[in-house]
Amino acid sequence: xxxxxIHMGPQHPMTHGLWNLRIKVNGETIxxxxxxLGYLHRSVEKIGERRKYFMNxxxxxxxxxxSAMTWTHCYCLAAEELMGVEAPLRAKYIRTVVLELQRIASxxxxxxxxxxxxGLITGFLYGMRDREMFLNLLEIPSGGRLLYNYVKIxxxxxxxxxxxxxxxxxxxxxxxxRLKEYExxxxxxxxxxxxxxxxGVYSASDAINWGxxxxxxxxxxxxxxxxxxxxxxxxxxxxxxxxTNTAAGGGSDCFSRYRQRVDEMHQSMDLVRQALAKMPxxxxxxxxxxxxxxxxxxxxxxxxxxxxxxxxxGDGSDRPYRWKIRSPMFTTVSAAPHFLKGYKVAxxxxxxxxxxxxxxxTDK
Amino acid sequence: xxxxxxxxxxxxxxxxxxxxxxxxxxxxxxxPPFSNPAGDMARWMESDPGLNILAWTIAVNVxxxxxxxxVIIVVYLERKIAGRIMDRxxxxxxxxxxxxxxxxxxxxAPEYTWKTTTYAGIGILQNxxxxxxxxCKEIIVPDKADRLLYTIGPVIFISxxxxxxxMVPFSPRIAASSAPLGLLVVMAAFSIAPIGVLTTGWAxxxxxxxxxxxxxxxxxxAYEIPLLLSMAGVFLVAGSYNPMDIVAQQxxxxxxxxxxxxxxxxxxxxxxxxxxxxxxxxxAEAELVEGWTTExxxxxxxxxxxxxxxxxxxxxxxxxxxxxxxxxGPFLPGEIWFLLKxxxxxxxxxxxxxxxxxxxxDQILLLGWKRLLPLSLINLALxxxxxxxx
Numbered sequence: 001x002x003x004x005x006i007h008m009g010p011q012h013p014m015t016h017g018l019w020n021l022r023i024k025v026n027g028e029t030i031x032x033x034x035x036x037l038g039y040l041h042r043s044v045e046k047i048g049e050r051r052k053y054f055m056n057x058x059x060x061x062x063x064x065x066x067s068a069m070t071w072t073h074c075y076c077l078a079a080e081e082l083m084g085v086e087a088p089l090r091a092k093y094i095r096t097v098v099l100e101l102q103r104i105a106s107x108x109x110x111x112x113x114x115x116x117x118x119g120l121i122t123g124f125l126y127g128m129r130d131r132e133m134f135l136n137l138l139e140i141p142s143g144g145r146l147l148y149n150y151v152k153i154x155x156x157x158x159x160x161x162x163x164x165x166x167x168x169x170x171x172x173x174x175x176x177x178r179l180k181e182y183e184x185x186x187x188x189x190x191x192x193x194x195x196x197x198x199x200g201v202y203s204a205s206d207a208i209n210w211g212x213x214x215x216x217x218x219x220x221x222x223x224x225x226x227x228x229x230x231x232x233x234x235x236x237x238x239x240x241x242x243x244t245n246t247a248a249g250g251g252s253d254c255f256s257r258y259r260q261r262v263d264e265m266h267q268s269m270d271l272v273r274q275a276l277a278k279m280p281x282x283x284x285x286x287x288x289x290x291x292x293x294x295x296x297x298x299x300x301x302x303x304x305x306x307x308x309x310x311x312x313x314g315d316g317s318d319r320p321y322r323w324k325i326r327s328p329m330f331t332t333v334s335a336a337p338h339f340l341k342g343y344k345v346a347x348x349x350x351x352x353x354x355x356x357x358x359x360x361x362t363d364k
Numbered sequence: 365x366x367x368x369x370x371x372x373x374x375x376x377x378x379x380x381x382x383x384x385x386x387x388x389x390x391x392x393x394x395x396p397p398f399s400n401p402a403g404d405m406a407r408w409m410e411s412d413p414g415l416n417i418l419a420w421t422i423a424v425n426v427x428x429x430x431x432x433x434x435v436i437i438v439v440y441l442e443r444k445i446a447g448r449i450m451d452r453x454x455x456x457x458x459x460x461x462x463x464x465x466x467x468x469x470x471x472x473a474p475e476y477t478w479k480t481t482t483y484a485g486i487g488i489l490q491n492x493x494x495x496x497x498x499x500c501k502e503i504i505v506p507d508k509a510d511r512l513l514y515t516i517g518p519v520i521f522i523s524x525x526x527x528x529x530x531m532v533p534f535s536p537r538i539a540a541s542s543a544p545l546g547l548l549v550v551m552a553a554f555s556i557a558p559i560g561v562l563t564t565g566w567a568x569x570x571x572x573x574x575x576x577x578x579x580x581x582x583x584x585x586a587y588e589i590p591l592l593l594s595m596a597g598v599f600l601v602a603g604s605y606n607p608m609d610i611v612a613q614q615x616x617x618x619x620x621x622x623x624x625x626x627x628x629x630x631x632x633x634x635x636x637x638x639x640x641x642x643x644x645x646x647x648a649e650a651e652l653v654e655g656w657t658t659e660x661x662x663x664x665x666x667x668x669x670x671x672x673x674x675x676x677x678x679x680x681x682x683x684x685x686x687x688x689x690x691x692x693g694p695f696l697p698g699e700i701w702f703l704l705k706x707x708x709x710x711x712x713x714x715x716x717x718x719x720x721x722x723x724x725x726d727q728i729l730l731l732g733w734k735r736l737l738p739l740s741l742i743n744l745a746l747x748x749x750x751x752x753x754x
Contacts, residue, residue, distance in 0.1 A: 004571060006571050006572075006575075008651070012653065013649055013650055013651075013653060014650060014651055025575075027578075028575070028579075028725055028726070115721065116650060117650045118650065118721035118722065119641060119642070119644070119648065119649075119650055119721045119722025120641075120718075120719070120720065120721040120722075121450075121718070122446075122449055122450050122718045122719060125450040125451065125452065126450070126451070129451060185719070189720060189721070191642050191720045191721050191722075191723050192720070192721055194723060194724075194727055195721055195722075195723065195724065344724055344725065344726060345575060345651055345652075346645075346648060346650075346651050346722075346724045346725065347724070348651055349650040349651050
């Protein structure tokens with residue numbers, strides 16, 4: 001069969017969002033791939049320059065529909081640095097708890113989206129069922145289920161209500177039980193392993209060169225976690241090591257990326273328990289937060305999908321002069337052609353699903 | 365009254381023809397010579413070939429009716445079991461909920477009611493709703509499609525699948541046909557469908573359907589040979605292609621015991637033949653949108669779905685006849701035993717569909733040629749040994 005270009009997107013079951021992947025196939029083998037982004041561009045950065053600092057948390061919530069809390073948190077950290085404000089200790093611990101809960105919810109959404117990519121629709125309902133528990137948990141302090149607007153510049157919006165620890169513990173125990181079930185269902189499944197082992201391989205050095213970050217980098221065996229490397233909030237006081245995974249032949253493949261996220265869920269639950277146990281008493285909001293700021297500041301945080309970076313420049317007014325967002329998935333998707341080549345058409349959803357796409361933050 | 369055909373022959377001879385022919389003879393005398401054909405028709409019906417054809421028509425239609433009823437039940441079972449596996453309830457539409465739908469359609473809601481109170485039936489009406497939906501859809505032929513092939517492709521797929529239903533007996537009593545080559549003809553009819561898939565895939569002028577059709581052809585290469593070889597073992601032992609003889613041979617012991625290897629190979633190949641997960645490559649919805657059915661719509665799509673379920677059902681029927689002793693069993697009537705075994709296999713198919721991912725094209729080729737083919741050859745050798753020794 002002659003070589004031909006196939007459009008996977010902008011409306012395609014593989015895409016998980018609004019983007020386009022053009023692949024060139026020779027029979028069933030991929031010889032070239034071109035990702036096309038920009039279908040979901042909302043010019044968040046430009047809109048943000050016309051809005052006051054504290055208003056922008058509305059925009060940052062909408063950056064990623066699966067992980068709203070982490071993006072707002074990253075913005076708030078940058079704005080706090082710009083304004084010279086520091087959140088109270090209790091707020092930092094609460095932030096850690098909700099961030100890790102959000103990370104679990106995001107990874108569960110990934111798990112739910114990944115299995116239909118392999119042809120198992122049951123996995124979607126399992127992932128969504130478990131994500132529901134964590135959304136309920138996040139709803140308790142914030143009142144929202146998808147867009148929380150909970151982390152504020154200088155702290156968090158509300159204190160955790162009494163009884164939160166017990167509820168969180170119950171939910172996490174349920175998830176641990178179910179993750180054990182899933183590991184039996186997926187890891188021990190011959191077909192699941194056939195579809196995942198040795199698919200979409202990239203080495204650790206390639207991942208670093210291409211700018212891949214987060215779970216996708218750690219799944220290649222690089223123990224780099226911004227929660228430790230450039231620590232923020234309550235993470236310095238918690239006891240944890242970055243989890244890593246490697247593929248059987250070195251580097252990262254779909255299976256190690258799957259294992260990485262499952263392991264990170266376990267780690268996040270551990271972090272939530274630690275943070276809840278060490279939770280100090282006190283205020284949850286700084287006494288005064290200035291409206292105006294000048295200078296420049298940037299903060300990078302470990303988002304659910306990799307390294308999120310916010311760069312803010314203030315000119316003394318109450319709105320940012322310049323706002324730059326570095327999205328982790330933008331670089332990862334740009335590198336996708338390198339690890340798509342040579343695999344089959346059926347591997348495209350597996351590979352693109354395993355890197356956990358989120359178009360909202362990629363297009364901004 | 366030994367078979368469906370005998371029954372319908374008796375029905376035509378004793379009831380249908382004596383009732384209809386007087387009317388036709390009466391019509392003949394209304395306006396001769398223009399009404400003469402009515403008399404010709406009556407005389408043809410009374411003749412031997414006429415009676416024969418009428419009897420066949422009725423027998424085939426009854427077999428189809430039984431088959432389609434089972435397909436509806438399979439679709440229902442699939443939805444319910446899938447729901448249970450996914451930790452949800454599955455379809456719950458009931459007669460009671462029709463009231464609510466009617467008031468919704470009329471734009472009239474007397475008071476707000478929580479839906480679950482009326483959507484609490486067993487859900488069999490969901491199939492009716494689906495059927496109505498398929499009927500209501502417009503049939504759209506894609507631009508620049510090859511209209512002739514686009515029309516013929518699904519017809520090949522659907523008609524060859526419906527043909528299967530009348531060729532496989534439910535029991536000695538409910539059998540529309542009894543060909544001497546029996547199951548061999550069934551398998552020949554089974555492998556017509558990929559031609560329809562390939563034709564449709566090419567004719568739609570769409571790259572997803574094209575790849576889907578190609579995959580169907582590649583898949584056919586991989587599983588068809590081991591499938592027939594695994595059946596050959598049973599044919600050898602029974603010494604016949606006829607389902608009746610094969611079942612009669614299994615009176616003492618089901619073939620699944622001496623030919624367990626063949627049974628496994630047959631079930632795996634049959635999953636590939638009827639294109640169910642994990643072998644539903646031609647319509648892999650993750651990468652090919654809907655595979656070869658992407659551009660098909662309306663009632664045509666509904667019939668393609670029905671045909672796929674018919675193929676699954678017939679596949680389970682053949683597996684039952686070949687390896688599980690067909691309709692033989694104590695106490696209960698043969699038909700009940702047969703359906704119990706068939707539904708057992710079908711439920712296994714359904715559970716498998718909702719618990720494993722889909723495998724890749726190159727992997728199914730490897731599986732077919734490197735695993736299933738040697739296994740089926742070993743099974744055949746063992747069957748020859750079995751025949752020679754006993």
